[in-house]
Amino acid sequence: MTTPPGTPDHSTPAVRRIGDWVAGLRRADIPKPVAEVALSCIVDTLGVALAGAGSEAGVLAADVARDTYAPGPAPLLAGGRLGMEGAAFANAAAAHALDFDDNSYAGFVHGSAVVVPAALAATGMAGGTGSDLLTSVVAGAEAQYALAEAVGNGVYHAGWWTTALFGTVGAAAVAAKALGLDGRSAADAVAFALCGTGGLRACFGTGAKPLLAAQAAANGVRAARLAARGLTVPHGVVEDPRGFARLVAENRFDPAALDSLGGRWRLLDPGIDTKLYPVCLSAHAAMDAVRDLMAERRLTAGDIAAVHCRVPPVVAANLTYDRPATAGEARFSLHFAVACVMLHGTLTLEHLSRTTLADPVLAALIGRIAMEADPAWNADADRARLAPEGAEVTVETVAGERITRFCPSARGTVARPLSAAEHAAKFKGCAAHAIGPAGAENLHLRLQGLELETDLPSLLHLCTMPAIHDPDEKPS
Template identity: 70%
Template structure:
């Protein structure tokens, strides 16, 4: 079992460790030297799982309002090109990355990593697909580009600490632009200095705030990060130069977003510590914010173990970390977007239906009076002392201590440190495959989804990516 190792820094206290290279240059030169043959098998396997999961949820997300909006915008402003547009057609790499990333994050069903608290794959995988297609690359090139972008993004996030997320930055957009720039730099085979230019330029324009949660702005900001990062790599390829000290500069990234906290050893360890393995990738079992999963799992497990019907439950009391309460701000959601950030919705849905699937995130479900009644029985209380215990903070960063009270006077309690699908409780290969088939099958039908799954499992053997997603529909 791999336990998430979350870096912690004292607010306002920079971590200063001598290094001979600026951060952007450390990343850029590592990117230039990364080759498929140098990626360990377990890292490649993790990246392959990210590709499969992300393309599945992206295909399921194509039909959402947000993805349609992004697709329309991309078609309006971007030229035709060699890169696949989910839902049909082709655009230039930048346009495809923008539209496909919006689809990948529209349902909030894509993976997470505690290295920065980011949705890394939703940005990196669509960018890699678009850039590698534009470069005429192979399946092995796609996998290499995904590893490059993921590791660069996660390493920089670890170097700056989790205080960035806690301060209100939405790190998927903030660090995602770096992942996209690194991914595209690898796909375009930029040399070390040009790759550093791409990363540095991307950082200069990075941004995003958590105030967007529960709205269509969230996936659109991820899409913007993908397009901006890819554009940064294209500009670097054309010779656009940027100072490589943009992280360390007194007016730069570390000071502005991390109060000067920066540990360059996270970057000098690139290629030795693989963040795809440590802290690893959390694959979602439910299509809602991961912060609600532990409570939902605890309720589902208690109901199964004690054979509790929903009608017997009078109250569900959830004590959670402050981070969870800060993410789940909709007590009584009125839209599917808000429901994705609602603990009462997640718990009530599991109480009534035994599960929480894409089919439950509809206006019809939200209008169900039985669901409303169930949500009224669910409460959430943040525990300000949750992180006082270092072990609990490390092992249960989005955990839940759940008490279920019944009409017969019985009370049941369950502490769930980690939800199903997280690194500590990974989904089985069968569950991963089932999620992909369900998601992709919604867009392209079960037979085409099965064919695509087989291709992705053998991604290294694909001599080219043309036609990989043929059969996808909006």
């Protein structure tokens, strides 16, 4: 029987289809709106990575990278230069250390924290330009999101940490693109990356989480380097009875999700959520609801007797610390996040400190906050789609009033995007932790013209200037 023209060939293994698409992608193929989102991802990730380079996890990763990996020309944000694997490892840890990096609902993946550092290292090592960097970021992001979508979000709900799981695919695709691998070799890289991938959500709230992102970045880059040197891997690693779909995804795999590579861009749909607050995105909707209610009713923290937050199960599963003792635990605490908003009107990097955690006033407010997971949240298909990490918040005032607010999507999500000014302010505020306000301003200006850059080492040099401090201490 003859296959009609234009019919997708699902007999071709998934990783070969991804490899062929990555190898064939050209800058001219990327629509302007997609390129704009990719640039935003690069800028935002570099900003949060600069702030995260001085964190405990960022410093640890850089120290281990210097001890482990070969020297080379790729800069570490925390100082020094290594080969592409070492730089990808250290800089990915920095990018995810503060949990301030972006997210996509295509697989519940923090895609940019892995893809952007891998692209910076691989493109720089290959002597690429700013335009090459952007193209490789698009290749890696779309590859990992498409595969994540093909196996569905059930992987995340089962306990796999999808950033580590799929990030290595994105990093392999990035490096394959930067190194100019053909479709077969790019598929070998993705296949090898998949064969060794993994990550558990049990690590949330600890330094292991950003280090798993770092490991994904380094493993993906290494997979591409091995493929470039002739490593061959069976391309059926997704579909094989002993492979990825059966072992990790309980046989959930829709090959049609790969048909739209280069047609439907995941960077636009479902898009990228950019964080306004440096904590797990699961807390943001409740924070916004409380913040808005307090502003509208002109309430102070002292006016509020109790806050009850009804949330989807995934939010409760992510935010497991009701009395956080460390900054890492605070990033996964709805109670801390809402109390911070009540007391300070917002939550910034400066609030993730020992001083804030020890504040007895904040501790008292935490005691007024309750979180309830609603098992029926996803029974309504529209609500599950429109408010995957939403919140229904009821505030009880000391005067006896009860006010309820439903927030389906937080500020910074695709439904409520940040303005250009908010994006710029976030970048400059984060980058200033490492390179000072003037350095942050200069770097932001250069990044706006990224595609005109022909000297990436010169641009990246701006990211590794004066001393980086520990963001767990309030800046002077």
